[in-house]
Structures are given as C-alpha cells and as structure tokens.
Amino acid sequence: MYDYNTATTHYTRERDREEFLVIENLVKAFPTPDGGRVVILDGINLTIGAEEYISVIGHSGCGKSTLLRIVAGLDKATSGLVTLEGKEIRKPGADRMMVFQNYALLPWLTVRENIRLAVDEVLDGASRAEKAGLIDEHLAMVNLTQAADRYPDEISGGMKQRVGIARALITRPKMLLMDEPFGALDALTKRKLQKQVLEIWEGHRQAAMMITHDVDEAIYMSDRIILMTNGPEAKIGEILNVPFPHPRDRHAIYESEEYHKLRDRALDFLEQYQ
Known part of the structure; x- marks a missing residue:
C-alpha cells in the first residue's frame, strides 16, 4: 500500500x-x-x-x-x-509564514492585536472593516473568540500557539x-x-x-x-x-x-x- x-x-x-x-x-x-x-x-x-x-x-x-x-x-x-x-x-x-515553538507573541498586545499585526503588515489595502472581519473569522477558526482581548500572560500555552497559527494563516500564505x-x-x-x-x-x-x-x-x-x-x-x-x-x-x-x-x-x- x-x-x-x-x-x-x-x-x-x-x-x-x-x-x-x-x-x-x-x-x-x-x-x-x-x-x-x-x-x-x-x-x-x-x-x-x-x-x-x-x-x-x-x-x-x-x-x-x-x-x-x-x-x-x-x-x-x-x-x-x-x-x-x-x-x-x-x-x-x-x-511563507512561520509558526514558532516559543509562540513569538508581543506581551503588551492582546490576542486580537497580535493577529492584527500580520493583517496590517500584509493586507494594507484592506479596509478597517475587512480586517476586523478577517480577524474575527480566524479567532473563531482556532477557538479563541472568547480570549480575543486577553494578553499572552493571561492565556495557556496551547492558546498562545493557536494565536501564532491564526496569525500565520490569516494572510493566506502559500506555505506554512x-x-x-x-x-x-x-x-x-x-x-x-x-x-x-x-x-x-x-x-x-x-x-x-x-x-x-x-x-x-x-x-x-x-x-x-x-x-x-x-x-x-x-x-x-x-x-x-x-x-x-x-x-x-x-x-x-x-x-x-x-x-x-x-x-x-x-x-x-x-x-x-x-
């Protein structure tokens, strides 16, 4: 086989x-x-x-x-x-977007704001409403909607890694x-x-x-x-x-x-x- x-x-x-x-x-x-x-x-x-x-x-x-x-x-x-x-x-x-073992999140930004960084960097032509909708979609995709306004030190390791995955996927890279x-x-x-x-x-x-x-x-x-x-x-x-x-x-x-x-x-x- x-x-x-x-x-x-x-x-x-x-x-x-x-x-x-x-x-x-x-x-x-x-x-x-x-x-x-x-x-x-x-x-x-x-x-x-x-x-x-x-x-x-x-x-x-x-x-x-x-x-x-x-x-x-x-x-x-x-x-x-x-x-x-x-x-x-x-x-x-x-x-090509990278997901690191050590999460690589900015501690002074919330979950939503950490994901927004990738959106602002790559999708600069999108409107504010389009960006917000995209962030909400990816928060839901990794089951983080309820944690969107928490800071990295307020969430578990698994949740931190999901933030990193959402941040990598949101730009629709050709390679993960x-x-x-x-x-x-x-x-x-x-x-x-x-x-x-x-x-x-x-x-x-x-x-x-x-x-x-x-x-x-x-x-x-x-x-x-x-x-x-x-x-x-x-x-x-x-x-x-x-x-x-x-x-x-x-x-x-x-x-x-x-x-x-x-x-x-x-x-x-x-x-x-x-």
Whole structure:
C-alpha cells in the first residue's frame, strides 16, 4: 500500500511532482575560528507540492531548523538554490509564514492585536472593516473568540500557539512553516492542537513544512516524512510516504498495520543515528 524510497530515488521521482518549492544541492556551512568551516547541511535535494504536508525529523544538531529558516528566508544557504514557484528565495515574504515553538507573541498586545499585526503588515489595502472581519473569522477558526482581548500572560500555552497559527494563516500564505509547534505543550493539549491544525489545513490546503521530533505526530499529520542523518554534514537519509488519505482519523490510523510498519521504519532509521 505504500513504498519506502531512498532520498536519491525519491528525488528523481519528484521531478514529476509539481515543482512548487524546490531545494537543489543546498549546503549550509559556518566558519570556524581557525579559518575552516563546519558543514551543517550537505547536498539537500527536495521538492514539495503546493498542497503537500511534510514533516522533517532527525536528532538534535542535524540542521532541521536551519533548513526551515532557509526556506523562510531568515537564513541563507552557503550554496545551492531554493525556489518557490520558480523564484529564488532570498528573504522573508508573506507567501511563507512561520509558526514558532516559543509562540513569538508581543506581551503588551492582546490576542486580537497580535493577529492584527500580520493583517496590517500584509493586507494594507484592506479596509478597517475587512480586517476586523478577517480577524474575527480566524479567532473563531482556532477557538479563541472568547480570549480575543486577553494578553499572552493571561492565556495557556496551547492558546498562545493557536494565536501564532491564526496569525500565520490569516494572510493566506502559500506555505506554512512550523518549527516544532507542539513541542512545548502537554500531551493532552498537544493532541487537541494537532487535530485542530490538521483540520484547518485540510480545509485550507497549502504547502506545509513542519519540524518535529515526534514520529507519531509526523505520521498522523504528514503526507511524507523526511528523515535526516546526523550532523555535521547532515543529509536526507530516507523519505517515507504516508499512505493515509485526508481527512484523517487518528484512532483508525493507529490501529492499522500500515501505521505500525511505518512507525517501525522511522524509528529503526533514527536508532541508527543515536
């Protein structure tokens, strides 16, 4: 029902995929005090579809977040090329919005005002009434209507992360970038928010790239799982196709034989690099 591919084989087949985001021969290196350099990412090749949800997994130090930051335009590759719809990514843009693990909210602004920041920055041609309506719509989408006038220190971690998600989605970006968005949450809140984010994504399809350490999370949410070798000189070691259709039923997935095979495959790969 599904197949596993090496990175090289899968990249060749990806040439048939709609080339929405394309990463070619990407290398990221940092200089060392002795005049040399340490290579963090070495020869990354990956293509992501316009409505595809992928997760990137690997041990700490493998360059996962660095790769995400390069796609976001917050960092630059040492060599190689990253393009979105054929245009090279050189800086941040409203077509790629980031959800951070640490929420990145301004503490002196309310929930509504934090979301309004993104609206004012990107949708400057919209009227005041249009902006207000859009904010209300997205507050409702993440179940934060009742908390709209609270400040970040008055809401829970899960609610803060929902603010970040609403802020990212409200500009209708072409790509959603998430750096361990559920990593700081307790188990129950994490499961609820995973489900909510996946339901939102299923209703508003866009490219999504998520960094995670959680294999179960990656299987539940993703179309493909990108497994990274250890750094330095980290590479894409393997790419796993997730066979489950959207919308997804967590319990049905976890009870399936395919889930257990996929999970074992991912864990076996990660155990090689412990």
